[in-house]
Amino acid sequence: MTGARPRNRKELLAAAAAGLFARDGFHNVGVGDVAAAGGVTASALYRHFQNKQDVLGHVLLTGVDELADRLRAAVSGLADDPGRRLDPLLLAAAEVSVERRELTALWRWQGRHMREADQKDLRTRVGSLLTDWLAGLRALRPGLDPGQTQLLCFATLSVFGSVGDHRATPGAGFAELLARLARAVVGVDLPTARPSSDQWRTRVAPPPSRREELLTAATRLFREHGFHAVSVDDIGAATGIAGPSVYRHFAGKSELLLAASRRMADRLTLGLEDALATATDPADALGRLARSYVDTVLRSDDLIAVYTTELANLPERDGRELRAMQRGYVAEWVRLLRSVSPGLDEAEARVVVHAALTIVNDIPRTARFADRPGLAAELTALTGAVLDAGATQP
Template sequence: MTARSRPRNRRAQLADAAAALFGKRGYHSVGVGDIAAAAGITASALYRHFQNKQDVLGHVLLTGVDELAERVHDAVSGLADDPQSRLAPLLLAAAEVSIERRELTALWRWQGRHLREADQKELRGRATTLLSAWLTGLRRLRPELSSGQAHLLCFAALSVFGSVGDHRATPRSGFAPLLAHLGEAVVRADLPTPAPRADEWRTRVAPTPSRREELLTAATRLFRERGFHAVSMDDIGAATGIAGPSVYRHFAGKSDLLLAASRRMADRLTLGLEDSLATATDPADALRRLARSYVDTVLRSDDLIAVYTTELANLPERDGRELRAMQRGYVAEWVRLLREVAPGLDEPAARVAVHAALTIVNDIPRTQRFTTRPGLADELSALADTVLRAAAEDR
């Protein structure tokens, strides 16, 4: 293709192709050649538009934030002056763009760690500008909220919209209105008063770990921070004060570390599920107990849950298939209970609500400003319950 006949939107085509591939395979499993081939050009032609793969990711995420800001600009701008009437249009617009750009929604949540530092800073700056207007409007809507509470509810609502990047469920009708309804329920949620016992999990004194346990903990943290492919056995050894080859005395390879971390998380979730079902008096009680169990498990397993939800594609095929089946089965139990509580709720809509609740619990502890909140466990449980009740009451 000659320069004269080259499409004017080639850069946008490449960005769209990259977003789809990054979302499907993960950043490290996609090469420049893959992106170029998906757009119908050669790898050398791609370099006329982008310096490298990291540059492509930066463009995708920054333009995505700009698109979101443009779509919700009018609603956000008027939120501070008239929060009652502008809230619903804002939530619906945010829901619509999140659904339309699902692959981008997933990238925002999980692939931003691979950006250059300058792009990360720029992304945070643009997102902060948008969030500031949103926070101002929420404080006008609910003046009784403290600054911390307003931030928590704003981020939780964003998690509701971001949850669509973690699943492919599509309700037969009213997907965006359902998502907006769940977001509004979060924004209007009553947060519980902090209880003295809420953060006991943070103050327990753990026994001295074995070398194997040290390695597993270090590897899980590094996988979360950098991604599986960006971590070497030497990195894992260095994090625990030993040489990389010494790690092999405890684990056969990096995949074995990932498998051990993933199975540990799966086992914790399974135990919580079994206990919730065994002690509940009815489906609604089981759902409440399950939500609390999930919160408690995530709060003591933050690195594990991040790895378990993002890195299974890097396991050997048989192990990955087994653990993905366990993930689906766990979510299916939530969906089953919710539909028993609300028989009129169809399965895709129930899945949307369950994933929204799970994503709030997954995301909030990853945000540094919230990690020291007293009573965070109670707040997360209340927010998850709010989302599930809102879905049940909407049908």
């Protein structure tokens, strides 16, 4: 019948919302936008969802269920026969990540806007898969201690999750490349922990200025709650002052976000320039750049999280400038990697570089790893393994 209501209207709306959330960010999409994209009125949307958060929760929970169903067969029994089952599992995970790339991006960058109950439900739904994956990895590499096993498990997940951070599409071999990088992570030899190598953690800094206190507090709050969920009053309260007093130091939230983003960009640029200036050849430069990135991220804590997630909330001109700096920084990694391995095309090299960077971005922000002794050396080893695997032609 012409004009009949589709039976799957709820799923059509969810799909439309997923695309909008991934493209524009959760806070930049309204209920009316979702309704219009799904071809209904806002009042019709409320027949299926209570609010925008309800839509996001539905999208991610149903998506995770679909991904889990596809991977369950591959991960099942991994602990009993990891030697035979590992590579098929990695390839299956890579294929799912590539095919549902928009869901991967949504999960990584917008998942924090779900209701707390939905976030808990999400963790529960993926818990059994992670348990099986950890058991299989322990069986494959029994010499690792539990912390090392978990580190490799989560680093592998970061390789797959990295496809949500870029748009490079190498073509038919995309999943195979991703699986090869993950395989390298699984097999990496982690260095012995040397706490003294992380001396920057114990340095005693001079008391910060009020401006610095505000910048630090704002950056932490932006990371934890998202730019839109944080008010000037929140930032003032975090430093023990009234919200209006913040304006003595910054014009507003956007200026705080801009200051944090520029600081991170400056730190990365300095590391890049030093690596290029002191290296003897492209391979040496790439190694120096990897070590510099690890060190910079570990010293920057909340800055890197904000720099990689909140640029869309800057004024257009500033956001455009900083995104160009981000692209230029990654382009230098890609150039060096292709110099080391001329057989890699641009898209393949970008996939490799983003996989390496994502591991370094993700692991320190995972609470269970943040205080690991020798984390810098471990992240450097993981980054090197990914770059080496990417540079090696199959």
